[in-house]
Amino acid sequence: MQDDSLIIAGKSYQSRLLVGTGKYVDMDETRDAIENSGAEIVTVAIRRTNIGQNPNEPNLLDVISPDKYTLLPNTAGCYTTEDAVRTCRLARELLDGHNLVKLEVLGDQKTLYPNVTETLRAAEILVKDNFDVMVYTSDDPLIAKQLEEIGCVCVMPLAAPIGSGLGIRNPYNIMMILENATVPILVDAGVGTASDAAIAMELGCDGILMNTAIAAAKHPRLMATAMKNATLAGRQAYLAGRMSKKLYATASSPIEGHFI
Amino acid sequence: MIARTMEIFINGASHQIAVGYTVEQLLQYLDITTQRLAVEINKEIVPRSQYPSHLLQEHDHIEIVQAIGGG
Numbered sequence: 001m002q003d004d005s006l007i008i009a010g011k012s013y014q015s016r017l018l019v020g021t022g023k024y025v026d027m028d029e030t031r032d033a034i035e036n037s038g039a040e041i042v043t044v045a046i047r048r049t050n051i052g053q054n055p056n057e058p059n060l061l062d063v064i065s066p067d068k069y070t071l072l073p074n075t076a077g078c079y080t081t082e083d084a085v086r087t088c089r090l091a092r093e094l095l096d097g098h099n100l101v102k103l104e105v106l107g108d109q110k111t112l113y114p115n116v117t118e119t120l121r122a123a124e125i126l127v128k129d130n131f132d133v134m135v136y137t138s139d140d141p142l143i144a145k146q147l148e149e150i151g152c153v154c155v156m157p158l159a160a161p162i163g164s165g166l167g168i169r170n171p172y173n174i175m176m177i178l179e180n181a182t183v184p185i186l187v188d189a190g191v192g193t194a195s196d197a198a199i200a201m202e203l204g205c206d207g208i209l210m211n212t213a214i215a216a217a218k219h220p221r222l223m224a225t226a227m228k229n230a231t232l233a234g235r236q237a238y239l240a241g242r243m244s245k246k247l248y249a250t251a252s253s254p255i256e257g258h259f260i
Numbered sequence: 261m262i263a264r265t266m267e268i269f270i271n272g273a274s275h276q277i278a279v280g281y282t283v284e285q286l287l288q289y290l291d292i293t294t295q296r297l298a299v300e301i302n303k304e305i306v307p308r309s310q311y312p313s314h315l316l317q318e319h320d321h322i323e324i325v326q327a328i329g330g331g
Contacts, residue, residue, distance in 0.1 A: 020329070020330060020331025021328075021329040021330060021331070022329040022330040022331045023329070023331070024329060030329060043330060043331055044327040044328065044329065044330055045327070045328050045329065045330025045331075046298075046325050046326070046327060046328075047325060047326065047328045047330075048271040048272075048323065048324065048325055049271070049292060049295065049297060049324045049325060049326045051270055051271055051273070051290055051292075051324070052290070059295055059296065059326065059327075060326075060327050060328055060329055061296050061326075061327055071327070073327065074330055074331070076330050076331065086300070086303065089305055090298045090300055090305065090323070090325050091298070091327075093298040093299075093305050093307065093308070094296060094297065094298035094325065094326070094327060095327075162331070163331075189331075209331075210331075211330075211331025212331065215331075
């Protein structure tokens with residue numbers, strides 16, 4: 001295949017699968033699953049350091065090195081613009097000025113649906129503050145366009161609620177978002193298994209971001225490989241252009257020359 | 261002579277430290293200088309370059325954060 005790289009904020013990536021680092025049983029599993037996924041962009045959360053408790057406990061950044069991966073700090077757990085902006089600024093300091101962030105401002109603990117009005121506000125502040133914002137949002141085409149117009153480098157509609165594994169619940173909304181977009185559109189959250197990733201890519205999404213679908217699998221290392229393959233297969237099928245659907249059969253073998 | 265102490269809050273918990281500590285001295289005292297961290301005092305980021313010079317004040321609210329697994 002010719003070069004088919006994904007470009008985000010001017011940087012080119014070969015992998016269209018982005019993965020999270022949460023919910024793994026230990027650092028070894030984290031490292032192996034991330035490695036198997038082939039992901040180049042990896043999300044991390046920003047949390048308080050444990051004071052006085054085991055200062056030698058392994059640090060995620062020793063396993064997921066910023067030299068090897070593009071780190072994408074998220075604002076998970078933030079319910080207000082202020083908290084999300086604070087978290088991004090801490091992340092930028094933590095990562096020596098690295099300004100790529102995943103903005104998510106949540107609205108509700110049960111659904112983890114985005115609070116869209118706060119997300120729009122936070123996006124405006126962060127873009128003005130020179131962040132490259134990859135934004136998690138609902139699958140509303142109008143909001144997706146607004147986030148793009150604000151200057152987000154990437155818009156990431158959910159497929160289904162975070163961690164639900166329900167797959168793409170509204171492919172038609174994703175299609176509308178894709179049709180209007182001039183920035184990369186990544187499905188973020190809600191995929192459950194490899195076919196979900198393939199469907200997202202077949203729709204024409206530029207990439208997909210997932211965590212739980214890999215980490216909560218019975219064998220995360222193997223699921224990471226499955227997701228890598230599904231993302232690539234879906235992308236190739238999209239580029240290949242699928243056949244049109246027909247109600248009735250069309251024989252694959254020629255009728256001419258049949259001897260019965 | 262008894263060193264004077266003051267109360268500060270680190271990640272939400274109250275601590276007594278000697279008056280006159282810098283951020284750098286605090287991180288040494290907490291034994292976390294080797295970790296990759298970011299520090300915020302009263303909701304303002306303290307750039308790493310200012311750790312040796314930034315003096316802590318009584319009742320400062322200090323957040324010390326790191327990257328952990330997340331999606």
